Amino acid sequence: MRKRSVDTDSFELKVIDVVEETPDARSITVEVPEGAEEQFAYRPGQFLTVAVPSDRTGVAARCYSLSSSPVGDGPLTITVKRTAEGYASNWLCDNVRVGDTLRVLAPSGIFTPASLDADLLLFAAGSGITPVMSIIRAALAGGTGRITVLYANRDERSVIFAAELRRLAAEHPDRLRVVHWLESVQGLPTQEQVRAFAADHLEDDAFVCGPAPFMAMTVAALKELGFPRARRHQEKFISLGGNPFGDLHDVEVAEQEIESAEADPEDAAAAPVPGAEAAAPAAAVRLEVELDDETHAFDDWAPGTTMLDHLEAKGVKAPFSCREGECSACAVRLLEGEVSMRHNDVLDAEDLADGIRLACQAEPVTDVVRASYS
Numbered sequence: 001m002r003k004r005s006v007d008t009d010s011f012e013l014k015v016i017d018v019v020e021e022t023p024d025a026r027s028i029t030v031e032v033p034e035g036a037e038e039q040f041a042y043r044p045g046q047f048l049t050v051a052v053p054s055d056r057t058g059v060a061a062r063c064y065s066l067s068s069s070p071v072g073d074g075p076l077t078i079t080v081k082r083t084a085e086g087y088a089s090n091w092l093c094d095n096v097r098v099g100d101t102l103r104v105l106a107p108s109g110i111f112t113p114a115s116l117d118a119d120l121l122l123f124a125a126g127s128g129i130t131p132v133m134s135i136i137r138a139a140l141a142g143g144t145g146r147i148t149v150l151y152a153n154r155d156e157r158s159v160i161f162a163a164e165l166r167r168l169a170a171e172h173p174d175r176l177r178v179v180h181w182l183e184s185v186q187g188l189p190t191q192e193q194v195r196a197f198a199a200d201h202l203e204d205d206a207f208v209c210g211p212a213p214f215m216a217m218t219v220a221a222l223k224e225l226g227f228p229r230a231r232r233h234q235e236k237f238i239s240l241g242g243n244p245f246g247d248l249h250d251v252e253v254a255e256q257e258i259e260s261a262e263a264d265p266e267d268a269a270a271a272p273v274p275g276a277e278a279a280a281p282a283a284a285v286r287l288e289v290e291l292d293d294e295t296h297a298f299d300d301w302a303p304g305t306t307m308l309d310h311l312e313a314k315g316v317k318a319p320f321s322c323r324e325g326e327c328s329a330c331a332v333r334l335l336e337g338e339v340s341m342r343h344n345d346v347l348d349a350e351d352l353a354d355g356i357r358l359a360c361q362a363e364p365v366t367d368v369v370r371a372s373y374s
């Protein structure tokens, strides 16, 4: 075990509504405290990290995507689906009431369209509809493109947002098409069927969120159709291993054993990590980072320190969530130079080849590193 102190900027948000979406899923709406509006400005598809109380560990930190739309200043809503035997999802569904508070980190994440005016091809399965719903709502309210959705569920009872999707599709017949795929009726969707569905949308921006086999199959279909990496976005729903709410106590973090990777080049654990073999530079490194239309430049990034730690030490409010290389909230794109990553559970070989790195895990291996958060 290694021990680590983490400073976080967490917020207590008041719960103002709880809605039972299906027997297994609840939407929880929270109020942003006065003065924190800027921190809670979010993009459709982003998520909150929630501190779920635990007698065992103090906090179980879990990410939940916002299902609400940032267009129009409405309150923030997350939608939580019970995981069989899961701790946090069941705790949230069983315990959270109007008037309670939830401790959260500000919104994060990169599963978000570059433009709301783009034509969007959205694939969701089960709780994967949550960020997709945010994208649909925001694009309809604030954009101009056409939106095509394939939404897979076990059966009719498990369809989250069924009525809302029906209403939106009726209101925007020229812009929104939703195709429901019920396993109870059609069986599991196959790669061939998804390929056929996507074939008329080759120029769209594609977003995929759902259980791992659904995502792997859908991404494989998109690849077969030649969707470039830049127009294929995925959100992996995993449970964080660490605790970014570290101001409660020092955090005991189990050293992660990287599981022996199977030979799947898409698998993050299997992806060769650029820079892994490189020796650390002897002296301090120049770091230039583009974030929110500003460039931050420093000449004293110490080898052995992560990019995120260095930026925070310099007072830069860089995005992060898990700090464990598991969630991609801190993803940057390298513009120059190279870094090595201590741990990577989320970026696949193509992400790495595209220059994407996790700032919370990135240590310098070249004398100059330039990176962008956009």
Ligand SMILES: Cc1cc2nc3c(=O)[nH]c(=O)nc-3n(C[C@H](O)[C@H](O)[C@H](O)COP(=O)(O)OP(=O)(O)OC[C@H]3O[C@@H](n4cnc5c(N)ncnc54)[C@H](O)[C@@H]3O)c2cc1C
Pocket (backbone or CB within 6 Å): 047, 054, 055, 056, 057, 059, 060, 062, 063, 064, 065, 066, 079, 080, 081, 082, 083, 085, 086, 087, 088, 089, 090, 109, 127, 130, 131, 235, 236, 237, 238, 239, 240, 327
């Ligand atoms: C970016 C992102 C967005 C996501 N968005 C959504 C979303 O919109 N909706 C959604 O439903 N899910 C979402 N998820 C998934 C979500 O974060 C959780 O992974 C999911 O809810 C399952 O968590 P769980 O604790 O219920 O289950 P598990 O993680 O499977 O629970 C088991 C784990 O809890 C631990 N545990 C058991 N008992 C305790 C205890 N008493 N105290 C502490 N730990 C305990 C166990 O050791 C085990 O590790 C998202 C995930 C990510 C990464």
